[in-house]
Amino acid sequence: MRFNFSFRKNKPTTVVNHEGAAAFTLTPQLELYAAVATAALSDQFYEKADTRLVRLRELVAQNEPLFVAQLAVYAREKMYLRTVPLVLCVELARLHRGDNLVSRLVARVVQRADEITELLAFYALANQRQGQKTLNRLSKQLQKGLALAFNRFDGYQLAKYDRAGQVRLRDALFLVHPQAKSPEQQQLFDQLVRGELPTPYTWETELSALGQQTFTTDAERQTAFRQKWEELIGSGKLGYMALLRNLRNILEAEVSAAAMERVVAALTDERAVQRSKQLPFRFLAAYRELLTVRSGHVARLLTALETAIGHSTQNLRGFGADTRVVVACDVSGSMQQPVSARSKVQYFDIGLVLGMLLQTRCAHVVTGMFGDTWKRVPLPQNQVLRNVQELYRREGEVGYSTNGYLVVRDLRLRNEAVDKVMIFTDGQLWNSTGDGGTLAQEWAAYRRTVAPQARLYLFDLAGHGATPVQVHEQDGVALIAGWSDKVFDVLQALENGGSALTEIERIDF
Template sequence: MANKGLFASAIARLMPVADTVNREGAPAYAYGPEHKLAQLAATGTLADTFYGGAEAQLADVLAAAQACDPAFVAQAAVYARRSGAMKDMPALLAAYLTVAEPDLAIPVFDRVIDNGRMLRNFVQILRSGQVGRTSLGSRPKRLVQHWLERASMPQLMAAATGKDPSLADVVRMVHPKPADAGRRAFYGWLIGRPYDVAALPAEVAAFEAWKADRSLPLPPVPFEWLTAFSLTAEDWAVLATRIGWQALRMNLNTLARNGTFDVKGVTEAVAARLSDAEAIAKVRPMPYQLMVALDQARASVPLKVQAALEDALEQSLVRVPKVPGHVVVCPDVSGSMSSPVTGYRKGASSAVRCIDVAALVAAAMLRTNRDTQVVPFENHVVGVRLDPRARLAVNAAKLAAIGGGGTNVSAPLATLNAMRAAVDLVVIVSDNQSWVDSTKGGATATLREWNEIKRRNPAAKLVCIDIQPYGTGQAPQGRADILNVGGFSDAVFDTIARFVSGDTRDWVGIVKQVEI
């Protein structure tokens, strides 16, 4: 018989050679500028990560943007905001375009700067000097002015929460022209200048009256304006029916702590709001946000409300594709996956870890595809028993509780090869900084194991989901059977569904379909 090792080596030489090293110094494949920008836009939060600082991430995204056509930068910005629900990166790319391609900045601003927080992000980034200017400049100033002029009074009031810069700071910078006496009075009230009390918008006038006489009904203003004051359980009950869906999801423990659920009818009203399908479809909460809200809900939050949260979680995952055949999902449970998915920020780090997102993707795929095989890995494959009939949150929590060890992305593929498993789709969810399986040359261990799977399963497809923005992967781009995609919103499931159904575009191609 011919020497297997010799001929295996010959075959390996035909595979694409790893052309860079990852953050662990192990062989990897570098993403091209467009893919790298798309990955940064969909997963970058301009915060410290396990393998790098915020400054390095900022430098990476600006370098990637400069290496791309401005039209693609515009598409990446809109994709990140509209599909990925990102905040800082879309604002950064919109600000970058005001220097790199001012004409493109106009439509991108309109698509990306869609609320007061995004407006303040945009202004903060421009004034920082990081994109090449330290002031707004005439065109960006007009864009901000137009946003203020078009915004409704509720939008302006919502924008007036937050600082650095505050909405008052923004108004002082751009000097918007008030269209009527009411808006003129609002701007005067906002920045502390004389104003016509009689012309003050009704909501703000009601707020000022309520501050003077707390026996009056709660005014219809952002709840953050009210929580600086002492509120009764009945006051909180009113707010529970009035605040936005996301604010409700985030403040369940606050409502419980203030006795809100003891007020008759509040529990039922809150549960109905949280599980309302129309509201969920409109807000499109991140699935992991709901999983964390469930995990953090204290015992004082009624079970009916917790059940509504779980229902909302199930509804948020309607985009998880149902895939025919043998599906294998491989969540990375190594030590680096314990870092916050949105990075470290002093006093503001997310409680959601990368491993939580990976576990949720695996549990969601299992829920939709009951025969899915879940193969967690770190240094090696980790055995865990999951019940496909169990609640999604239960399986996700079981996976997220593993944790620890080094990163070996090829381990689950090697296990499938050892089992000679039949495979149609493999989904790997990782930061892709594999090093335990480091090779001395040639292709990565992940690609070698995948090619062996393909030899037995010619129609099989591999999806590698990046949830951290490091610019490299363990499988190369440019193959019809491999998809590298970044992000942790439900847009990832859309992309997987397209790929499985035969869409031949890579992720960059999907981003390029975005209309500006």
């Protein structure tokens, strides 16, 4: 991403949410965790991107450096986030001195060559430097960490990510001065400086070159692209994300049955899914794209995507036949906001996907959605993406307010005891009915009169910094934040008596 935000002091002092409803503050650790785990660093419904960056900066200063470093690694390696861990590196470098914590963090977090230039771009912004000033007075620990990162990349990776931008890889090389590990690597560095790195073999470069050719007929063009896609599929160099993003193009190229067999096999390979570190909603984006394509292979690919996303929760435990669970998804107006400027996926899509992933692992589950009202919607298991589409089709049936308290009130009025209530939301709940009911009040009443051992899990998908219920173990309330399937690891920590922070503090650093 390109950073173009400014920093300013802007921290509210009143304990109300963005809708003006009563809310509860979080500890600095929990607030930083929630803000990081949900950071798209683009404008949200309630919070501008520069406001989020200001809040991240303030929260980093309020937390211990080791925890900030562990959180950055957790966000990069477990939650599959790229940009916000770099922000944490730069902010920590501004505040922390005296040891090699920052250099070790940078070397671990920077896992793609373009993250070197992205980190430097944010460093320039955070230190209010432009142009050549970007290359002046770089933190020594950042410099050491980036030098270590440079040593990990081969010629293919350097060439693939040597792109135009505020900072080029060539500029970064001059600034960081990495010590080449071998004469061969020094040759690569020299080629990078001269702009002579060989063009990498990637699906982008191959299709770009083909697109520049002239064809005499449409049939000739169709044949050329079909053959190219079959070549890419068979090459083993079409990554998992590239495959997800290009399913429509592959179908429209009318590749052979044998090539389609390889596509299906690649999509459903459990180890490939795990290695790809895809956020679950990426599967939903691919699924929806396929629904617009006319091809006899669509049904098979839809099934393959269901299988692929199902691999995400195979290890989730603790939800057997005797565990009574409610999965409630917020479909209010504020949730119907794209996660980034270029994305078609909305926050409420993320909630639906995570909710339906959880639903597949529960033997005794009530699912539903809330807005003006709360509605139970029985859905079959083992159909995550199809269930999401069903809820998406029906979301208008409950309206667009944020009356999440109705989920628990319904349980209380039915005198229905459950073990766990899972609410997927942006946390900006308020009562549009005027009857004064709140989630905090209803939860206290439900635990007091119906289910004293029940637990409430708030899955925070936006990280705005306050919650509708106080997060406290003695009240049976826990906070879980993020968009990846790794949020379910936090559930496991909670089952074992830990907290949302337990998984972060386990990071060996």
